[in-house]
Amino acid sequence: MLQHIAIIMDGNGRWAQARGLSRSQGHEAGSRQISVIAKAAAELGVKILTLYAFSTENWKRPAAEVNFLMGLISRYSDERLSEMQENGVRLRCMGRIDQLPALVRRSVHKTMQATAGNSRLILNIALNYGGRAEIVDAVNAILQEPRRAGRISEADFQRYLYAPELPDPELLIRTGGELRISNFLLWQLSYSEIYVSDKCWPDFGKEELLAALAEYESRSRRYGGL
Template sequence: MYHQSFCVTGSRQSSGQKISKTSGYWKSIYVEIKAPRHIGYILDGNRRWAKKHGLPTYEGYLAGYNALKDVIHATADAGVEYISFYTFSTENWNRAEEEVRGLMRLIRRLFKSDIKELMRKGYKLVVLGGRENLPEDVSKMIDDAEEVSRDGTRATLAMCFNYGGQQEIVRAAQRIAAEGIDPSTIDEKAFANYIDHPDVPPCDLIVRTSGEQRLSNFMLWRSAYSEFIFLDKLWPDMRKEDVTGIIEEYNQRQRRYGK
């Protein structure tokens, strides 16, 4: 497990480059760091956090939402170009109606108001997932948010909403079939052009909180050679400093890609 006391300096740099001493909270020792190009976060433990603190479930999601914003900024400051986060799975529709309403309230807040803050900070937002079952206004908000943030260069935020990894692969196969492409011409590289937002690269690192150690249908295509870090803390307890430890742990890994 990583050491939470580890600290580096950082600004947005590509993998393997030295990190500057000038930005954000990344002010300490000057080290050479390899920032993953793409980190995926599985935001687990919001409901347990609410129960632990004697709060309604919605308050757990709200605390998790606030933690997500801190983690996003810290991850971008570390030089990560793509940040994906699992906000709502296709299976989440089966949860209590009140809980789903609360989640949709936060989603609308992101797309209607908080997207402006993300734009000011230079982020690009893309949404992975199906549009089936979505309220019409939410589907339109997704289109609008992607459009207004499309020129962001600080980092790309890949929001996995109404998302399932298996369903994403099925959608890719359906798109290929709809174009009448000869199956014998399809290989891994060609197939990758038909998944949701194919410009989002494979995950270098997937981080899951709450102590659970499973993918839960997250990024199945993009996780073929991912590194994994599982943290015992609940998602709402995540802070900027945790990103420091995550990057440190990643730098201790040797990626072999099956070799």
């Protein structure tokens, strides 16, 4: 069984529109699906689930929607803490967390600390995350170090990424049918298999996850070889 799945959770707004609901209601439905997929992934033996929750570009959305999403993230972190403890889930966040509102920072840090000892599944949430931003931040961190002789290797560079201890995802799933990676994990996805589901995120359940895993298992990963 693969270790690490990454998911671009797309389609909350379209899901809501198709049902005559508000975008906020779509995001609410999407947040509930996180627990469904996290539980299913853990049951299937997946060790790391990375979810793209809020990108560095999402600040361009209307202020009311951004404020709602910030509140939703904070509430999810607070309200799902006991569930994470019961299921052995460790919360981890990656991105420019220091730029998030104080309420969100407090909530996620509290839950990360409380679940730090859990080991069944790492739920790695990308918040205020962008693949280009991560690479730029890594370069700037390297430049802050005293000058050293020699060239920087890929392994050296990776130590400065947001989650250097995590293996690269073997599988990227994108819901909602769009065919792009949207500035997500640009370094880490170099050899990940990509699976696109036409289901919008609120409709993506365990059955759809199993279909993605079956497709993954049918592929031959060659890493540039034969």
